[in-house]
Amino acid sequence: MQKYGKTRGVPPPVADPGGTNAQAGFLIEPVALCDLAQRAGLGFADVVALAEIPSTTLNRLWKDPGWAAKSTGATLQLLLDVVPTLAAYLEGRAFALRVEQYMHVFATSGITVRLPRGEGVQISAMSNALGVAAAIITCDTTQLKRRLALGWVRGHDPSIDAVFATGPDNLFGEDRSVLVSASKLRLGGRESASSADIVGIGVLAHKIAKYGELDNSSVERAPADRNDIRSAFIHRSLTIGGVLRDGDPDVVLRYRREVETNPIIARNEAWSLLTYGSGQRLPGDFSLPAATSKLYSGILRDAAVLNDAYLGYLAATALPILWMLQPPSPVFRVRLTEILDRRLSSGVEERQLRNAVSELYRRFKD
Numbered sequence: 001m002q003k004y005g006k007t008r009g010v011p012p013p014v015a016d017p018g019g020t021n022a023q024a025g026f027l028i029e030p031v032a033l034c035d036l037a038q039r040a041g042l043g044f045a046d047v048v049a050l051a052e053i054p055s056t057t058l059n060r061l062w063k064d065p066g067w068a069a070k071s072t073g074a075t076l077q078l079l080l081d082v083v084p085t086l087a088a089y090l091e092g093r094a095f096a097l098r099v100e101q102y103m104h105v106f107a108t109s110g111i112t113v114r115l116p117r118g119e120g121v122q123i124s125a126m127s128n129a130l131g132v133a134a135a136i137i138t139c140d141t142t143q144l145k146r147r148l149a150l151g152w153v154r155g156h157d158p159s160i161d162a163v164f165a166t167g168p169d170n171l172f173g174e175d176r177s178v179l180v181s182a183s184k185l186r187l188g189g190r191e192s193a194s195s196a197d198i199v200g201i202g203v204l205a206h207k208i209a210k211y212g213e214l215d216n217s218s219v220e221r222a223p224a225d226r227n228d229i230r231s232a233f234i235h236r237s238l239t240i241g242g243v244l245r246d247g248d249p250d251v252v253l254r255y256r257r258e259v260e261t262n263p264i265i266a267r268n269e270a271w272s273l274l275t276y277g278s279g280q281r282l283p284g285d286f287s288l289p290a291a292t293s294k295l296y297s298g299i300l301r302d303a304a305v306l307n308d309a310y311l312g313y314l315a316a317t318a319l320p321i322l323w324m325l326q327p328p329s330p331v332f333r334v335r336l337t338e339i340l341d342r343r344l345s346s347g348v349e350e351r352q353l354r355n356a357v358s359e360l361y362r363r364f365k366d
Contacts (some may be wrong), residue, residue: 137181240310252313280292
C-alpha cells in the first residue's frame, strides 16, 4: 500500500500510463493527447480527419498533458467520438483530481492514509470512500450523507469499511481518529430527509455500530409507526452492525420476531436487500424496486465467512425474504447448500440459530 501522511504532504498521482479501464490502477497521471491517440492506433492526421477538428486547434492540444482542461466542450466531444481510449482516461483523471483534493485534507489534518494499489482496486469505490473520510474530517455532513448513500451497494461496501475499520490493510491503519470523529457527528433531520439522506445516516450508524463502541442504550428501537420506514432503516443498520461486531444471537432472534410482527420492519428489510444487493438507483419514495439478477450477489461469501449470528440472520430473515422477492437459481442453491453443510458440520452453537440454518439447508436442498 502507498502511505501518505503529514510529512509527505499531498501525494502525486500513481503512474498508470498503460491503463485503459477504471480498474487498471488506482490513480491515472496526466497523459498527452498524442500518446492516448497512439494507443488507439491513430496519428495526428487521422484525428484531424475523423474528428473534423481544425489542425491548428489539435496542434495546440496534441502534446500537452493538460489538454483536457484546455479543450472546449465541443472539441472534447469530437475527440471522444473518435479516440476510444479517452473515455476511460478522463474518468480516471476525474477520480485522480478528486483524490488529490481529499489527500490535501488528510495531509493538513496530520492523518496518514494508506492507499491500495495494483489490480483489483475499484477507483470509483475507493475515491468515494476517501470522500467519506474527508467529509468526516471537515464535518461536511451534507457531503457525508451523499457519499455514504453512494456507497450503499455491495461493490462499494468494502471500501467504506476501510474508512472505519482499523488494521494494516485499512486506509488509516491503527489510527481511530476518523472513527472517533464520525461517532461525534449528528446528521439529524430524518423526518423530512430524502431516501438518499436516510441511507447516508443509516450507513454511518451501521459502521459506527460495527466498528465503534456504541452504547446499547443509544440503539434506536423498532418503530411503532407503521409509516416510519426511515426509523426502520436506521434501526436495521444499527442492528446488523451490532450483529457483525458482537455476534449476539439474541439480537438476531429479536430482529427476526420484529420482521415477522412489524410490517414496516419487514418492508424495510426487503427494500434494503433489494437496493443494496442490486446496485439500483435509490427510489426517492422508498418504493420497492424490481428484483434483478444481482440480488444474490455476495450472499455466498457472507454465508461462508461471517460469524454465526450473521449466518443466523441470513437463514432466519434475509434469505427467506430474498426467496419471496425472487427465487434463487439452481446453481446458487447447490453452492449455498454446500456452504451451509460446512457451517453446520463445523458447529453453530446457539440452538435456535442452528435450527434456522438447518431448516434453510433442507429447504434449499429439496
